[in-house]
Amino acid sequence: MLVFKTKKELLDHISILPKTNELGLVPTMGALHTGHVSLVQKAVNENQTVVVSIFVNPTQFDNKEDLAKYPHTFDAxxxxxxxxxxxxxxxxPSADEVYDKKIKAKKYDFEGLDTVMEGAFRDDHFNGVGTIVEALLLLVKPNRAYFGEKDFQQLQIIRKLVKQQQIPVEIVGCPIxxxxxxxxxxxxxxxxxxxxxxxxAFIYDxxxxxxxxxxxxxxxxxxxxxxxxxxxxxxxxxEYIEIADVETLSPITTKKENIKYRAFIAVYADGVRLIDNIAL
Known part of the structure; x- marks a missing residue:
């Protein structure tokens, strides 16, 4: 397994790969678990080469204490x-390497996808997510990038991002x-x-x-x-419970035919913030 700390090292290696290799990207913030493994396994199954990023992105944390407490388990x-x-x-990479020593999020217009649910409770969170995901996609230039449906709102925002920025990549959503x-x-x-x-477990029940x-x-x-x-x-x-249209993420009060809905929830468990969702 090869570990790269700089963009140049990674690009130099990618440049010598066969041009026919399909490339998969799995962006993570480390502290990996079985959920991440399922994303990586799917990427390995569908691509000749897989890049897994391990980077705790500072621009998507609105709470500095939450950033400080985020687990770092690199060897594991x-x-x-x-x-x-x-x-x-x-x-x-380091944050300075990713952001060229200018650690600041870009501003995006996600057409309302970012203002509800997580966006209503976490200022600028999705601008930070968009910034790092766009940077990784433009750097690696993968054929496919893999994201878990636990962060379903994030998944829809990333789909919007690649469409707006016209990035030629398939965004693959994977089950919780x-x-x-x-x-x-x-x-x-x-x-x-x-x-x-x-x-x-009461949350899922x-x-x-x-x-x-x-x-x-x-x-x-x-x-x-x-x-x-x-x-x-x-x-x-x-913290919140919402039922929303899966395409627009707009909370609903009246059900309509031929529209897919999901329930979204955020809960604090003794100060630890947990999110979940389910297709309805």
């Missing part, structure tokens, strides 16, 4: 990646990977106590029941029901 990450393939190319009790896999889960990790109710009840009824469930929970604080 490399070991996990090697279990998938020894041929993976790892790009692990869950822990045995249902909690969506996340690097943040490492900050949870075993008790809270188990308790976090609630989404499953909400999906059942959505087939019979109105969107407002389901939202109010979910809010009521969390009022009875200790150590789990609901």
């Amino acid at each position: 990450d490399l070991e996990l990646l090697s279990s998938v393939s020894e041929d993976i190319l790892v790009f692990s 990977v869950r822990e045995p009790h249902g909690l969506a896999m996340s690097s943040r889960n490492e900050r949870l106590s075993p008790e809270l990790r188990q308790k976090g 609630t989404l499953l029941t909400a999906k059942e109710k959505f087939g019979m009840k109105s969107a407002n009824y389901v939202i109010d029901w979910v809010k009521g469930q969390f009022k009875e929970q200790e150590k789990l604080e609901l």
Whole structure:
């Protein structure tokens, strides 16, 4: 496995690869888990060469404390990646290397996709995400880039980004990977106590029941029901629950035929912020 710390080193290696090689990119912030492995495995299955970036992007954190607490497990990450393939190319640059010593996010117009849900609670988050994803796509020039559906809003924004910037890449969304009790896999889960990790399963259980109710009840009824469930929970604080059109991400109150919907949720578990979603 080769590890590159600079853009030049990575580009020099990519330049000597056969021109017929299809290239896959899996952008990550490290602290890798089984969910990341599923993305990397899919990329390895579908491309001759795979680049995995490990970079904790400072411009997408609106909370400096959250950035400081983000786990760094580089050696363990490399070991996990090697279990998938020894041929993976790892790009692990510094912030100054990525941003040319000007660590600042670009401004985008995502046509409202970024103003709801996560965007309403995390200032400039998606400008930071867009900045690093665009930079990686333009650097690596992959045929395909892989993202998990746990961050479904982010996935839709990245699809919008590549369309707006006319970047020739296929954005591949991959299903949410869950822990045995249902909690969506996340690097943040490492900050949870075993008790809270188990308790976090309540989030997915609630989404499953909400999906059942959505087939019979109105969107407002389901939202109010979910809010009521969390009022009875200790150590789990609901930040938001929304039901939205998967294309526009606009919250809905009235269901319409031939429109696909998803329920989106954010919950604090003893100060650790967890997100999840489910197709309805």
